[in-house]
Amino acid sequence: MGRQIAQTMHYEGAPWLVRDSREREERCSLLLANLGIRRGMTVCDMGCGNGYYSLPLAKLVGPEGRVLAVDIQHEMLAMLEQREAEAKLDNIETILGLLHDPKLPENTVDLILLVDVYHEFSHPEQMLAAMRRALKPDGLIALVEYRAEDPNVPIKPLHKMSKHQILKEFPANGFKLVKEFDRLPWQHLMFFGRDEGFDEADRGDG
Numbered sequence: 001m002g003r004q005i006a007q008t009m010h011y012e013g014a015p016w017l018v019r020d021s022r023e024r025e026e027r028c029s030l031l032l033a034n035l036g037i038r039r040g041m042t043v044c045d046m047g048c049g050n051g052y053y054s055l056p057l058a059k060l061v062g063p064e065g066r067v068l069a070v071d072i073q074h075e076m077l078a079m080l081e082q083r084e085a086e087a088k089l090d091n092i093e094t095i096l097g098l099l100h101d102p103k104l105p106e107n108t109v110d111l112i113l114l115v116d117v118y119h120e121f122s123h124p125e126q127m128l129a130a131m132r133r134a135l136k137p138d139g140l141i142a143l144v145e146y147r148a149e150d151p152n153v154p155i156k157p158l159h160k161m162s163k164h165q166i167l168k169e170f171p172a173n174g175f176k177l178v179k180e181f182d183r184l185p186w187q188h189l190m191f192f193g194r195d196e197g198f199d200e201a202d203r204g205d206g
Contacts, residue, residue: 001168001172002165003161003169005119005120005121005122005124006120006156006159007120008072008120008122009049009120011050011073011076011079014050014079017049017050018052025186026184026186027183027185030183031115031144031181031187032056032057032060034181034189035113035142037057037060037061039060039061039062039064039065040061040064040065041061041110041111042065042066042068042108042110043057043060043061043065043110043112043113044067044068044069044070044102044104044109044113044131044134045057045067045068045069045070045113045115046102046112046113047071047072047114047115047117047118048069048070048071048076048080049079049080050076050079050080050083051069051083051092053113053115054067054080054084054092055084055087055089057113058084058087058089058091059089061091063090063091066091066092066093067092068095068104068109069092069094069095070094070095070097070102070103070104071096071097072096072097072099074096077094080092080094081094099122099123100123100127100130101126101130102127102130102131102134104130104134105134106134107134107135108134109134109135109136109139110135110136110138110139110140111139111140111141112134112139112141112142113142113144114141114142114143114144115144116144116146116159116187118143118161119145119159119160119161120159124173125173128169128173128174128175129173129174132173132174135193135194137194137196138193139193140178140191140192140193141170141175141191141192142189142191143166143170143188143190143192144187144188144189145160145166145187146186146187147162147186148160148162149162149163150186153186155186161188166188166190170192171195174194174195174198175192175193175195175198176192176193176194176195177190177191177192178191178192178193179191
C-alpha cells in the first residue's frame with residue numbers, strides 16, 4: 001500500500017530497548033497509563049523483544065491476568081524469560097511467532113500492544129488478519145509508531161509511520177479507529193477495534 005517495510009531489529013540490538021534514557025525520551029509510563037489495562041486482562045505484547053513492556057504489563061494485569069509475549073527471535077524471548085524470573089513474575093507466556101502468524105489463540109485477547117513493531121512486519125496483511133481473529137469482540141489493538149510527520153523525531157524514516165499511512169492499512173484489513181492519544185513525545189498511539197461490517201473479500205492489498 002505504498003510503504004517500504006523496514007528490517008526487523010536484530011536481537012543483538014536488544015540493549016537499546018532497555019536504555020536508561022527511554023522513559024525520558026518516550027514517556028513509556030504515560031503510554032502504559034493510557035492503555036486502559038485492568039487486572040485480570042489477557043494482553044498481548046506483540047514483538048515483545050526482551051520484555052521492556054511485557055514486565056510492567058504483567059504487573060498491571062496482576063496474577064489473575066496474563067501477558068502473551070510474542071516475538072520471532074527465540075533469543076529475545078530467552079532474554080525476556082530471564083528478566084521475568086529476576087522480577088519474580090509468573091504470568092507471562094512467551095510465544096515464538098512466525099513472520100505471517102503470531103500463534104495467538106482465537107477470541108481470547110483483550111488488548112494487543114504493538115510498540116514500534118508493526119512497520120517491520122514482512123506480512124502485515126496476514127498478521128492483521130491473525131490479530132483480528134485473536135481479539136475478543138470488544139478487544140483492541142493499541143498501535144504505537146514513531147511519527148513520520150515530525151522531522152524532529154530522531155528515528156530513521158523507514159522506522160516511522162504517518163497517521164495517513166496507518167489509516168490506509170488498518171481499515172482496509174478489518175479494523176476501525178476507536179480512539180487516539182496524542183500526548184506522547186515521539187509516537188502516535190492509536191486504538192483499533194474490529195470492524196464487524198468488514199467483508200474478507202474487501203481486504204486491501206498488502
